[in-house]
Amino acid sequence: MPETSQNTFFVSSRAxxxxxxxxxxxxxxxxxxxxxxxxxxxxxxxxxxxxTLNENWDPAVxxxxxxxxxxxxxxxxxxxxxxxxxxPAHVRSSLFGASQxxxxxxxxxxxxxxxxxxxxxxxxxxxxxxFVKVMEG
Amino acid sequence: MPETSQNTFFVSSRAxxxxxxxxxxxxxxxxxxxxxxxxxxxxxxxxxxxxTLNENWDPAVxxxxxxxxxxxxxxxxxxxxxxxxxxPAHVRSSLFGASQxxxxxxxxxxxxxxxxxxxxxxxxxxxxxxFVKVMEG
Amino acid sequence: MPETSQNTFFVSSRAxxxxxxxxxxxxxxxxxxxxxxxxxxxxxxxxxxxxTLNENWDPAVxxxxxxxxxxxxxxxxxxxxxxxxxxPAHVRSSLFGASQxxxxxxxxxxxxxxxxxxxxxxxxxxxxxxFVKVMEG
Numbered sequence: 001m002p003e004t005s006q007n008t009f010f011v012s013s014r015a016x017x018x019x020x021x022x023x024x025x026x027x028x029x030x031x032x033x034x035x036x037x038x039x040x041x042x043x044x045x046x047x048x049x050x051x052t053l054n055e056n057w058d059p060a061v062x063x064x065x066x067x068x069x070x071x072x073x074x075x076x077x078x079x080x081x082x083x084x085x086x087x088p089a090h091v092r093s094s095l096f097g098a099s100q101x102x103x104x105x106x107x108x109x110x111x112x113x114x115x116x117x118x119x120x121x122x123x124x125x126x127x128x129x130x131f132v133k134v135m136e137g
Numbered sequence: 138m139p140e141t142s143q144n145t146f147f148v149s150s151r152a153x154x155x156x157x158x159x160x161x162x163x164x165x166x167x168x169x170x171x172x173x174x175x176x177x178x179x180x181x182x183x184x185x186x187x188x189t190l191n192e193n194w195d196p197a198v199x200x201x202x203x204x205x206x207x208x209x210x211x212x213x214x215x216x217x218x219x220x221x222x223x224x225p226a227h228v229r230s231s232l233f234g235a236s237q238x239x240x241x242x243x244x245x246x247x248x249x250x251x252x253x254x255x256x257x258x259x260x261x262x263x264x265x266x267x268f269v270k271v272m273e274g
Numbered sequence: 275m276p277e278t279s280q281n282t283f284f285v286s287s288r289a290x291x292x293x294x295x296x297x298x299x300x301x302x303x304x305x306x307x308x309x310x311x312x313x314x315x316x317x318x319x320x321x322x323x324x325x326t327l328n329e330n331w332d333p334a335v336x337x338x339x340x341x342x343x344x345x346x347x348x349x350x351x352x353x354x355x356x357x358x359x360x361x362p363a364h365v366r367s368s369l370f371g372a373s374q375x376x377x378x379x380x381x382x383x384x385x386x387x388x389x390x391x392x393x394x395x396x397x398x399x400x401x402x403x404x405f406v407k408v409m410e411g
Contacts, residue, residue: 058219096232115184
């Protein structure tokens with residue numbers, strides 16, 4: 001049984017703004033690692049997307065979150081200078097963060113009843129890469 | 138002395154929006170673990186609350202933060218579709234995050250002079266559970 | 275070769291609101307640790323600044339992020355009660371977070387092509403301290 005394992009998987013977004021549930025993919029990486037108790041680190045090498053935890057039961061929750069980000073928290077602005085025009089996506093990436101820590105107990109992710117792991121796309125559609133590192137302990 | 142230990146504690150919020158200082162509770166879990174140097178991971182299995190670090194000296198600081206979240210960063214909106222009506226709490230949870238990393242030196246949390254660890258309640262009053270994992274190293 | 279190492283470095287900001295690229299400084303600490311594969315934890319013992327990942331290529335990106343924080347996400351407000359007058363800095367600190375997790379592969383930080391590590395100053399100019407902990411595994 002390895003003490004740690006690291007690998008990556010890819011996620012393809014299909015819209016400009018989208019929450020993609022990656023809970024199952026992360027769990028399958030933990031299964032393969034053989035680690036029963038420890039910590040799972042997720043890392044996203046992108047600056048216009050993020051990793052976040054939220055409710056994965058009612059699809060209205062991600063929709064309302066994206067609506068709030070676009071209209072209230074981090075809207076576009078004529079004052080933005082970055083020529084690619086995706087400055088709001090960069091703001092949202094720093095607000096939600098590019099990494100997540102998850103705990104593992106008896107080989108399973110510790111999560112609340114309605115809690116899932118999402119890749120939050122803010123500048124899609126694109127292919128995104130997620131790094132998974134599992135540490136026993 | 139165990140190399141790692143994991144356990145949980147419960148926090149009861151008394152208001153809809155509230156910062157609850159959990160610094161002492163976290164430190165007591167580190168004391169019991171016997172770990173002198175390492176990393177402490179905190180995880181919250183909830184999607185309408187968060188864990189955050191901020192000033193725990195002047196109570197006006199948490200009050201001003203909650204005011205900003207409610208009126209500027211993530212207010213309620215008639216456009217929200219989630220029927221429970223707590224979409225702003227879900228947004229705030231992703232903004233602050235459901236986990237924290239803390240460092241341990243000589244058995245003590247590494248914190249700034251006025252820095253404390255808070256459970257940020259965004260949809261209370263409720264009972265919330267906090268997972269604590271301590272890793273030596 | 276040590277299994278873990280921890281140390282700190284200092285960063286001096288020169289403006290009230292400023293992104294300071296600390297990627298090179300973090301990499302140099304990893305070099306000195308001798309750790310080839312593992313996790314790097316960064317921790318900031320301050321409550322009016324943050325650590326964040328974002329694009330470190332076009333300087334317009336940090337400028338646009340700071341503009342959005344000031345004008346949209348977490349502006350100042352006459353309703354704020356904290357007498358130091360820096361409540362927006364406290365909000366921004368909790369929004370971006372005081373810590374970061376980074377992965378290490380073959381002795382190098384895992385980062386996207388245009389991704390860098392920043393200290394985000396929200397109440398400068400000040401001297402800030404950054405803790406770096408490297409864990410092998």
